[in-house]
Ligand code: NAI
C-alpha cells in the first residue's frame with residue numbers, strides 16, 4: 377500500500393515537534409510523571425544527538441500501570457460489547473492512517489530508518505494489523521461438544537480474555553511490533569501495559585494518545601517507558617500480570633521466561649533469528665540477487681528475519697556474491713529523514729560496536745570481508761553493507777544474531793538438498809528462511825526440511841497480518857499475527873452442564 381497524500385491538512389500533527397517534547401508515562405489514560413522523577417534521553421541514531429526525553433519508569437510506575445490495567449479489565453473494558461471493541465480498534469486504524477506522516481516522522485527520527493520505509497511500509501502495515509484484529513473481536517466463538525456420558529448434557533467452551541498483559545517490544549520496527557502485540561490483545565478484551573524499547577519509545581506514546589482519541593477507555597492501554605533491566609524486569613516478575621508477550625533477543629527472552637515463573641504467567645516470545653537464504657542454480661538470478669540483497673540489508677539488517685547466511689550453489693556463487701555486493705554498494709546511505717536515503721544507521725552506538733566486534737572476531741579467525749565492513753566517515757551509527765566470505769560455522773558471525781547489514785556467503789556443491797538443509801539448520805535459531813528456485817518440487821521439499829517458523833520462496837521479509845510468525849527452536853514460543861495470535865490472549869473455559 378502506497379500513501380501518496382500523507383494526511384488531510386490539520387489532522388496530522390508535526391512529528392518532529394512531538395518527538396522534541398519531554399514525555400511522561402501514559403497510565404490510566406493520563407500523562408503521569410515517573411515516581412523517581414528521572415528522565416532518559418532518546419537519540420537520533422543518524423547523528424548521535426539527543427532528540428527528546430521520556431520518563432524513566434521503573435518498578436513503582438509499573439505497579440501503578442498494572443493497577444490501572446487491572447481496573448480497566450475488571451471495569452469498562454469487560455463490559456463493552458465485542459462490536460464496540462471492534463469499532464474502537466477500527467477507528468484507531470483510521471487514525472493511524474490519518475496521522476501517517478506524523479507517525480512515520482516520529483518512527484524514522486527515533487529509529488533511523490528511511491522515511492519511505494516508515495511511510496509506505498511500517499505505518500500502513502501497523503494500520504492493517506489493527507484493522508485485521510478489529511474484525512476478530514466479534515468472531516471469538518467457542519464450540520459445543522457432544523459428550524458420550526449417560527444422561528442429558530450441554531457442554532461448550534468460551535474464549536475469555538486472559539486479563540492484564542505485559543508487552544515488551546524492541547526498537548527495530550517500533551510501530552509494527554506494537555501493533556503485533558497490542559491489536560490481538562485489544563481484540564480479545566485484554567488490557568495492556570506496554571514497555572517500548574528505550575531507544576524508540578516516542579511513537580508508542582503518540583499511538584496511545586490516538587487510541588484514546590479512538591475511544592479506548594482509560595487504563596486499557598498503558599505505556600511505561602524505561603529500561604529493560606528495571607521497568608522490563610518489573611513487568612516480567614509482576615504478580616498482577618497474567619500474560620507477558622515479548623519480542624527481542626534470545627538472552628532477554630530467557631530472562632523474561634525465568635522471571636515469569638513466579639506466578640506462572642503465560643509467556644510468548646518472538647526471539648532472534650539467523651535466517652538462511654538458499655539460492656539454487658536454477659533460480660531467476662536477477663530476482664534472487666535483488667531479493668537476497670534486500671533480505672540482508674533492509675532496515676540496516678535489523679530484522680529478525682534478515683538473511684544472514686547466504687548459501688549459494690557453486691555454479692552461480694561468484695555471480696550472486698558480486699551482484700549482492702553491487703546492490704549493497706549502490707544503496708544511498710544517510711539519515712532516514714532524507715527521502716533519498718535507502719540505508720539508515722543502526723539504532724545505537726552499542727549496536728554499531730557490537731557489529732564491528734563480531735566482524736573483527738571473524739576476521740581474526742580467517743573470515744574474509746568481501747565488501748563493506750567499515751563505518752563510513754560520518755556522524756551517526758552507520759555500517760556499510762557487508763558480505764563476509766570464507767566463514768566456518770563455528771564463527772560468531774555465523775552463529776550470533778548480528779543485527780546489522782551483514783551477510784555471510786557460503787558456497788555449496790550438490791543440489792541433493794540434504795547438504796544445504798543440514799547447513800541451513802545448523803543454528804540454535806529457527807525463525808525464518810528463504811529459498812530461491814523455480815523448481816517446484818525442490819522448493820516444497822526444501823521448505824519441509826528447513827526448521828524455521830517461516831519459509832519464504834522467491835521472496836524475503838514478506839509478512840502479512842494473516843500469516844502466523846514465530847520461531848522453532850530458540851527463536852521463541854508461540855506465534856504472532858494471524859488467527860494464532862488470538863490464542864496467546866485467550867483462555868478456553870469448558871462449561872459442562874447436566875440437564876436433569
Ligand atoms: P533486548 O532483547 O535486550 O531488548 C528488547 C526489549 O527488551 C527492550 O524493550 C528492552 O528494554 C527489553 N529488555 C531488556 N532487558 C530486559 C529484561 N531483563 N527484562 C525485561 N525486558 C528487558 O535487545 P537489545 O539489547 O536492544 O539488542 C541486543 C540484540 O538483541 C540485538 O543485537 C539483536 O541481535 C537482538 N534483538 C532482536 C530483535 C528481534 O526482533 N529478534 C529485536 C531487538 C534486538
Ligand code: MG
Nearest residue numbers: 604625627628
Ligand atoms: Mg539487551
